[in-house]
Amino acid sequence: MIVLDRCAVSTVDSSGTEHASGHVVVDGSRIVSVGSGPAPKPDAEHTYVDASSCLVTPGLINTHHHLYQWATRGLATDATLFEWLTALYPVWRGLDDEVTHAAASAGLAKLALTGCTLAADHHYVFPSGGGDVFDALVSAGRRVGIRLEAIRGSMDRGESQGGLPPDNLVEETEAALIATEQAIRDHHSTADDALVRVAVGPCSPFSVSKELMTGAAELARRNGVRLHTHLAETLDEEEQCQAENGCTPTEYAEQLGWLGPDVWLAHTVHLNGDAVKRLGATSTGSAHCPTSNGRLGTGIAPVRDLLDAGAPVGLGVDGSASNEDGGLVVELRSALYQARQRGGPAAMTAREALWMGTMGGARVLGRADSLGSIEPGKVADLAVWDLSGLDHAGIADPVAALVLGTPPPLKLLIVGGEVVVRDGVLLTAPTDDLARELSAASRKLQEAAR
Numbered sequence: 001m002i003v004l005d006r007c008a009v010s011t012v013d014s015s016g017t018e019h020a021s022g023h024v025v026v027d028g029s030r031i032v033s034v035g036s037g038p039a040p041k042p043d044a045e046h047t048y049v050d051a052s053s054c055l056v057t058p059g060l061i062n063t064h065h066h067l068y069q070w071a072t073r074g075l076a077t078d079a080t081l082f083e084w085l086t087a088l089y090p091v092w093r094g095l096d097d098e099v100t101h102a103a104a105s106a107g108l109a110k111l112a113l114t115g116c117t118l119a120a121d122h123h124y125v126f127p128s129g130g131g132d133v134f135d136a137l138v139s140a141g142r143r144v145g146i147r148l149e150a151i152r153g154s155m156d157r158g159e160s161q162g163g164l165p166p167d168n169l170v171e172e173t174e175a176a177l178i179a180t181e182q183a184i185r186d187h188h189s190t191a192d193d194a195l196v197r198v199a200v201g202p203c204s205p206f207s208v209s210k211e212l213m214t215g216a217a218e219l220a221r222r223n224g225v226r227l228h229t230h231l232a233e234t235l236d237e238e239e240q241c242q243a244e245n246g247c248t249p250t251e252y253a254e255q256l257g258w259l260g261p262d263v264w265l266a267h268t269v270h271l272n273g274d275a276v277k278r279l280g281a282t283s284t285g286s287a288h289c290p291t292s293n294g295r296l297g298t299g300i301a302p303v304r305d306l307l308d309a310g311a312p313v314g315l316g317v318d319g320s321a322s323n324e325d326g327g328l329v330v331e332l333r334s335a336l337y338q339a340r341q342r343g344g345p346a347a348m349t350a351r352e353a354l355w356m357g358t359m360g361g362a363r364v365l366g367r368a369d370s371l372g373s374i375e376p377g378k379v380a381d382l383a384v385w386d387l388s389g390l391d392h393a394g395i396a397d398p399v400a401a402l403v404l405g406t407p408p409p410l411k412l413l414i415v416g417g418e419v420v421v422r423d424g425v426l427l428t429a430p431t432d433d434l435a436r437e438l439s440a441a442s443r444k445l446q447e448a449a450r
C-alpha cells in the first residue's frame with residue numbers, strides 16, 4: 001500500500017475534480033482512495049509519502065513514438081519530412097535487435113523520467129537479417145517497467161512501386177501480415193492492466209500498398225486489436241494522395257475501412273472541415289505531435305476543431321529523430337502553444353492540455369476504462385511532480401506549473417502500484433548503462449550506413 005498525503009491532486013476525472021491539498025491511496029495495483037484533506041489511516045502495512053509541495057496527476061500517455069529512432073538523432077536537421085525520410089532510410093537499414101533494444105530502453109527511460117506510464121511505439125522497420133526487432137522492443141518495455149502499446153508496423157511499397165522507402169527496406173505484403181499476426185499471438189494481452197498490448201500499424205499511405213492497408217485492417221479486427229498509421233502529416237502527402245487516388249488522405253483512409261473507434265492516426269495536420277467532422281463522427285483518434293510537427297515544419301494540427309467535433313485526441317512525442325528532446329511532459333506546453341498560435345488565447349486551457357496528455361491518450365488507445373484518470377478502482381499509474389524547487393516554488397496554480405513552467409522533476413512515477421522513478425532516479429535500469437548502450441548502438445548504425 002502507498003499513501004500519498006498532503007499533495008495537490010488533479011484527478012482528470014470527467015468533472016475535472018482537483019484537490020488543493022489532498023491524498024491518493026494505492027493498494028496493490030489499484031487506486032483505492034482519492035480526496036481532499038489528510039489520507040485515512042490505513043490498517044494494513046503501507047508506505048507513507050509526505051507529498052506536500054507536489055502535484056499528483058495520472059501518468060502521462062504517449063500515443064505515438066518510434067523508439068528505435070533514439071539511436072538516429074541529430075540527422076537531417078533542416079529537412080522536410082520526405083527529405084528527412086529519404087536521408088534516414090539508409091541509416092535505418094542497419095537496424096537490428098541489439099540496436100532496437102538499446103534505443104528503445106533509452107527512449108523509454110526518458111519517457112519514464114518525464115512522467116510517462118504508457119507509451120505507444122510504432123515500429124515499422126524490419127531489415128532482413130536484423131533478428132527479432134519486435135521482441136527486442138517489447139523486452140525493452142519490460143526492462144524499463146512502463147506500459148507499452150507495441151505497434152507492429154510495416155512497409156511494402158518501395159521505390160519501384162512508387163513508394164518513398166528504398167526497396168531493400170520494405171517487406172513482402174503477405175510476410176508482413178503473417179509477422180503482424182504472430183506478434184499479436186506472442187505479446188498481446190487483453191487484461192485491463194496489461195503491460196503490453198499489440199496494435200497493427202502499416203506505416204503510411206506513401207510507404208504501404210492498398211492491399212496491406214486493407215489486409216491490416218481486416219487482421220486487426222479479426223484479432224480485436226487497434227489500428228494505427230500516419231495520416232495527413234504534410235502537404236506533400238496530400239498532393240501525392242490527390243494525384244494517385246483523386247481524394248484527400250482522410251477520404252482514402254475511409255475508403256479502405258480506416259476510420260472508426262478502433263483506429264488512431266498520427267499527426268492529422270492537414271484536414272479540411274469535412275475530414276474533421278468525419279474523424280469526430282467515427283470517433284477516430286488523433287495522436288497530436290506538436291514538437292515533431294514544429295521540428296519538421298509540417299503545420300499546426302486543428303486540435304481545437306477535432307476536440308469540438310468529439311474526436312479523441314492524445315499527445316505524441318513521435319520518433320526522436322524528429323524530436324530530439326524525446327520527453328513527454330514538454331508536449332503539454334507545446335500543444336497549448338500551438339493551439340493558441342492557431343486559434344488565439346481561448347483555443348486551449350492548461351487543463352485541456354493535461355487532459356489530452358492523460359485521459360485523451362487513454363481514449364485514443366482504448367484504455368479509458370482503466371487508465372487516464374485518478375479514480376478509485378482504476379489502475380494506479382501516477383506521476384508525482386515535485387514543485388518544491390526554484391523553478392516552481394510559490395506558483396499560484398500547480399497545473400500551470402506543470403503545463404506552462406519548466407518540466408518539474410518527479411518525486412515518484414508509479415506504474416500499476418510499482419515505483420519506477422523515485423526522486424528523479426529511474427529505479428529499474430541504471431541510466432549510465434542505458435546511455436553507454438545507446439552510444440554504441442548509434443555508432444554501429446552510422447558506421448553501417450557509410
Ligand SMILES: [Zn+2]
Nearest residue numbers: 230266318319
Ligand atoms: Zn511518426
